[in-house]
Structure formats: structure tokens, C-alpha cells
Amino acid sequence: MSQHVSALLTVETARDAVLEAIGAPLPADVVAVDRALGRVLAEAAAAVTSLPPWDNSAMDGYAIRAGDVRGASEDAPRQLTVVGEVAAGRAWDGPPVATGTALRIATGAPLPAGADAVVAVEDTTPLRGDGAPSGPRGRVAAGPLPEACAVHLELGPGANVRRRGSDLVAGQELLGVGEVVGPAAVGLIAGAGVPRVSVHRRPRVGVLATGDEVRPPGAPLGDAGIPDANGPGLRALVSAAGADPIDLGIAADDLADVTERLRGALGEADAIVVSGGVSVGPYDVVKLAFESIGQVDLWRVAVQPGKPFAFGTATRPEAVVGRSTKVPLFGLPGNPVSGFVTFELFVRPALRRLAGHRQVLRPTDRGVLLEATEKSQGRRAFLRAVAERDEDGLPSRDADGRVRLRLAGGQGSHVLSALAVAEALAIVAEPLHEVPAGTTVGVWWLDR
Numbered sequence: 001m002s003q004h005v006s007a008l009l010t011v012e013t014a015r016d017a018v019l020e021a022i023g024a025p026l027p028a029d030v031v032a033v034d035r036a037l038g039r040v041l042a043e044a045a046a047a048v049t050s051l052p053p054w055d056n057s058a059m060d061g062y063a064i065r066a067g068d069v070r071g072a073s074e075d076a077p078r079q080l081t082v083v084g085e086v087a088a089g090r091a092w093d094g095p096p097v098a099t100g101t102a103l104r105i106a107t108g109a110p111l112p113a114g115a116d117a118v119v120a121v122e123d124t125t126p127l128r129g130d131g132a133p134s135g136p137r138g139r140v141a142a143g144p145l146p147e148a149c150a151v152h153l154e155l156g157p158g159a160n161v162r163r164r165g166s167d168l169v170a171g172q173e174l175l176g177v178g179e180v181v182g183p184a185a186v187g188l189i190a191g192a193g194v195p196r197v198s199v200h201r202r203p204r205v206g207v208l209a210t211g212d213e214v215r216p217p218g219a220p221l222g223d224a225g226i227p228d229a230n231g232p233g234l235r236a237l238v239s240a241a242g243a244d245p246i247d248l249g250i251a252a253d254d255l256a257d258v259t260e261r262l263r264g265a266l267g268e269a270d271a272i273v274v275s276g277g278v279s280v281g282p283y284d285v286v287k288l289a290f291e292s293i294g295q296v297d298l299w300r301v302a303v304q305p306g307k308p309f310a311f312g313t314a315t316r317p318e319a320v321v322g323r324s325t326k327v328p329l330f331g332l333p334g335n336p337v338s339g340f341v342t343f344e345l346f347v348r349p350a351l352r353r354l355a356g357h358r359q360v361l362r363p364t365d366r367g368v369l370l371e372a373t374e375k376s377q378g379r380r381a382f383l384r385a386v387a388e389r390d391e392d393g394l395p396s397r398d399a400d401g402r403v404r405l406r407l408a409g410g411q412g413s414h415v416l417s418a419l420a421v422a423e424a425l426a427i428v429a430e431p432l433h434e435v436p437a438g439t440t441v442g443v444w445w446l447d448r
Helices: 011-022 183-191 230-240 255-265 286-293 336-354 416-421
Strands: 028-032 061-064 078-086 101-105 117-120 124-127 148-151 173-175 196-200 204-210 244-251 271-275 294-299 310-315 326-332 364-369 380-387 403-407 424-428 439-445
Touching: 011 294, 011 310, 011 326, 011 336, 061 078, 061 148, 173 183, 204 230, 204 255, 230 244, 230 271, 230 336, 244 255, 255 271, 255 286, 271 336, 286 294, 286 310, 286 326, 294 326, 326 336, 336 380, 336 416, 364 380, 364 424, 380 416, 380 439, 403 424, 403 439
Parallel strands: 078 101, 204 244, 204 271, 271 326, 364 403
Antiparallel strands: 028 196, 061 101, 061 117, 078 148, 124 148, 294 310, 310 326, 364 439, 380 403, 380 424, 424 439
């Protein structure tokens, strides 16, 4: 291995340095529950009310006293007098359910005093006062209130009753610090009577594309222009990581232009991501711009694609309430695939740390590469791959439990078409140059 290659940082060394520089998560916001989706709790959420808040019916049917239907069967039903009904959202304000009587009740309605069970409407027949059927065997608990009902089975106390606090009790912790608020958690927290929660603020991330040749999508390209894939792509990655992107535009390969845009973002951004200009070419000015507003802490990592990665920090020009004085700076390669991979490896974990996530890395898997390829020796390769799938659409695995992977297409750092269809990155260790079919690889699943 050459001295040049051996001087490159490992993925772990670079990532650890980035995360150490990030430090603590961003401060908390107190937001309405329905705005907390995807955010991380900065304080535990506790139930304000018990769930259910009172005993209620689990069925459409009749609230009864279980003792009144002891021994009931299809051949020997028990007849009860229907004295009223209880709708959902209303409490029964009449006398307690007495022996030999019943109240028609809707699912979720409070169980009236005196009743200790609910019989489903399917197990009853509506009757007239003289005991003759007034309709067919119960199917729908609607229509005119019958004078009586026949109960065709025996029930014990508590049958079809949801007891108060059987799900949650007031004061119970719902989610702890560091938990992510998912859709089910939104329903849980709101259902437990909690109107607002304390969550870590979403990071605001400035995204700057660079390059004299880069044009906004749809703009005339002229003789030497290319459409900007990095700006829109990186802003999408920022959003998918749970942060809010700030569009810093497209800078020329000019130190003053890049520096001015970076300085302008320091007051509002929690991190800044720049694409292009971090290699060693005559027009690569991003590293110099980082040094002009702050410092470069690390540069160049032993990965393929994505070797020219830079990371540093800058100091805000003035204190901003609720924001760190240090702003992380990420310099990503200009090739779109390289930028994507280095974002996955270093920027996404940092943004998740800022947002308060406990788990900042994606879970990894084991795979087997079904076709031969090559990579640069001494660099860890992250190959764009797709998984073979079974008839149920699940990833196919071999006898050793490895996901069966194929390359998504061309592996050049400019090949966006392969990146767009990739569902995973196949991770190949540094020592290999030739990668034969059947090689065991790591699997870094991507969002699809």
C-alpha cells in the first residue's frame, strides 16, 4: 500500500471526529403534538389522563347485570327490559341498571352504574313488551329502541368492558427522553391528553453547490455547463435526515464568492454542507474558504467513492439564542454519487446527533455480492446495489442468511442512474482490489 493511500483517514476515525465535534443535541422546542412527528423527545411525555378515562363498552350491544343472564343459552334465552340507551360521548344520567333491565349501548360509551357486563347485539334478539320478537336476531344496534331483548348466552362480570386505566394511568410515562415520535406515538400522546411536548429542534442546514460549470436545473447549459444535481439532491438528503435545508445557491469557483456565502449562512445554519471544490485542483477553493472562516479538522478519507471529504468548524459572528457558537462545515466531493455516499457516512449521522437521536447510524446487514467487480485497494468501497427479492417482495437470503445483492449499474462516481435505483450500499473491505462473485459484504440499507 502506498504512503499516499495509508495517510488517508479510516471511516471510523473520520466519523468519530465529526461526532465528537458535534457534541450535544440542539436545544428543545415545545410544540403541539401533531407537529412533533419525527422529532426526538427532550423531556419525557407523561399521560395527563387515564386510558380509558372510565369503564366503557367494547361492543355495540346492551349494558346488563351479568347475574341476570346466568344459564342463558340459545334454547333458553333470558329476557331483559330495555329502559334506555347510552350513546358514545354521553354518560347515562338515569338510575343505575336494575335487576332484569338493560340499556342499549354504543361502542366506547361509558358503562352505566349498576351494569357490570355488555352483551354484543349479535347475541340478542329485539322483543316487544309481550316477549314476541320485534325484529330479526340482532345484527345492527340501530333503529327504534326495542321494549325488551332476549340474551342468548351467559356472560360473566366484566365481559366486553374496557376497564378504566387498563391501557394507561394518569402520570404514567409514555415515551422517554431520546425516543422518536412516530405516527403511533402522536396518537398515544394526544390520546393521553398531552397537548404539547418538548422535542429537540430540527437542525437547519445550509446547502451550497459550487462550480463554474454548474447551472440550475432547466437553465441553458451552453457549451460547457451541467445541471445542478448536488444542490437539489443534498437538500433532499437533508430533509430525509429530519433537518430543514437552507438553499445557499450555486457559487462560482471563486474563493471570495464561496467565503461570502458561507459567512452569510453562519447566523442561521446549524451546519453547512458544500459540494465540490474540496480536492486538489487549481479551482478547488472550498477548503481554503473553510480555513478563512474557521478551521479544517480533517481532510480525505479512505473511501470509494468520496475520498476528498473535508470537515471543519466555524464560529458564529455573534451569539444566537438556542444555537451553538460552533457551526460544523462539511465539504463533499463534487461528483454526485461521491457526495451522496459521504453524506450518508458523515453528514447524516451528525444531523441525527444534532436532532437528539440515540441511534445515529443506519443498521447494517450481511450480504453476498453475486457478480465480480473491482475497487481501489486500501479504500473501503460502498457499491450501489439492489437485492434479489422473493415472491413476497422480501430480500432473498442464502443458506448463511446473507442478502443476495447485484450491482445497481455502473459504479463510477458520476453515474446517477445507478444511484437512483440502488436500495443499499454493499460495503467491501479495504484490502480487496479484485472482488470475486460470492464475496461477503456489509449491507447499508438506504431509504426507498
